[in-house]
Amino acid sequence: MVSSVLAGLIALLAVIGPWIAPYDADATDVLAASQGPSSAHWFGTDSLGRDILSRALTGARMSLTAAALIVLLSALLGTALAIFSAWHDGWVDRMVNRVLNVMFSVPGILVAVLAAAVFGAGFWAPVLALGIVYTPYMARVVRSVAVQERQRAYVESLQLAGMSSWRICTRHLAVNVRPIVVAQATYGLGAALADFAAVSFLGLGIQPPTSEWGVMVSDGRSELLNGQFQQTLVAGTFIVVTVIVFNVLGAQLSNRSGGRR
Numbered sequence: 001m002v003s004s005v006l007a008g009l010i011a012l013l014a015v016i017g018p019w020i021a022p023y024d025a026d027a028t029d030v031l032a033a034s035q036g037p038s039s040a041h042w043f044g045t046d047s048l049g050r051d052i053l054s055r056a057l058t059g060a061r062m063s064l065t066a067a068a069l070i071v072l073l074s075a076l077l078g079t080a081l082a083i084f085s086a087w088h089d090g091w092v093d094r095m096v097n098r099v100l101n102v103m104f105s106v107p108g109i110l111v112a113v114l115a116a117a118v119f120g121a122g123f124w125a126p127v128l129a130l131g132i133v134y135t136p137y138m139a140r141v142v143r144s145v146a147v148q149e150r151q152r153a154y155v156e157s158l159q160l161a162g163m164s165s166w167r168i169c170t171r172h173l174a175v176n177v178r179p180i181v182v183a184q185a186t187y188g189l190g191a192a193l194a195d196f197a198a199v200s201f202l203g204l205g206i207q208p209p210t211s212e213w214g215v216m217v218s219d220g221r222s223e224l225l226n227g228q229f230q231q232t233l234v235a236g237t238f239i240v241v242t243v244i245v246f247n248v249l250g251a252q253l254s255n256r257s258g259g260r261r
Helices: 002-020 052-088 091-104 106-118 126-135 135-150 153-160 164-174 178-199 213-219 232-259
Strands: none
Touching: 002 178, 002 232, 052 091, 052 126, 052 164, 052 178, 052 213, 052 232, 091 135, 106 126, 106 178, 126 135, 126 178, 135 153, 135 164, 135 178, 153 164, 164 178, 164 213, 178 213, 213 232
16 A cells, blocks of 8 residues: 555656746756755755756656656567467467567666667667567566466357457457556566666766756766765655655565466
């Protein structure tokens, strides 16, 4: 319940963050640069005088949107691949497993960095690259459940009733594996957010001055030498808390979906 409430609050923050931010996230004020926490700026200001709280609230939307798109893409591709593999079985299943094993050996950050280097830094290159990299993790978990569903009596009954393979897979198998898909997607949301922030930290994702948590951590590196740790601390805390919340929630959902089976 606690993780569910916190996850809901984080999602709500991503939606309304830019509207409740006390200042314009990109507004600079050199006279207020590198200030500590105060009544005017609760978390202080960065080296350009921008309000750190406002940038963190505004950056929540960009960070969580990227993570959600990564997970959505991997869920769609992984579920389709898992059901296809479980349904055909035999050499098709073995071939799919071999492809997944190869994909498992490729680090996600490396693929995202290469995609940004080839297609240019920004939002979509790392999102699409990480979405593809996360696909085998989703496919492997969903496939184990889809294989069990494939062997149940209702599938044989539907086949004997003349229902096509496409309708059985889309209307029944896909529906019955949905709980584990939701659990795995929730679990993967935290990892996707951390990986996307890492790409932005390296300068290959979202570009300054756009507000995004990974960009804020990167911008705060130069301020650390001057004893100004607020920006890195605030953005890093948002990332860590979000990752922990969605990891815990995903683990609980996975346990519940496993228990129902």
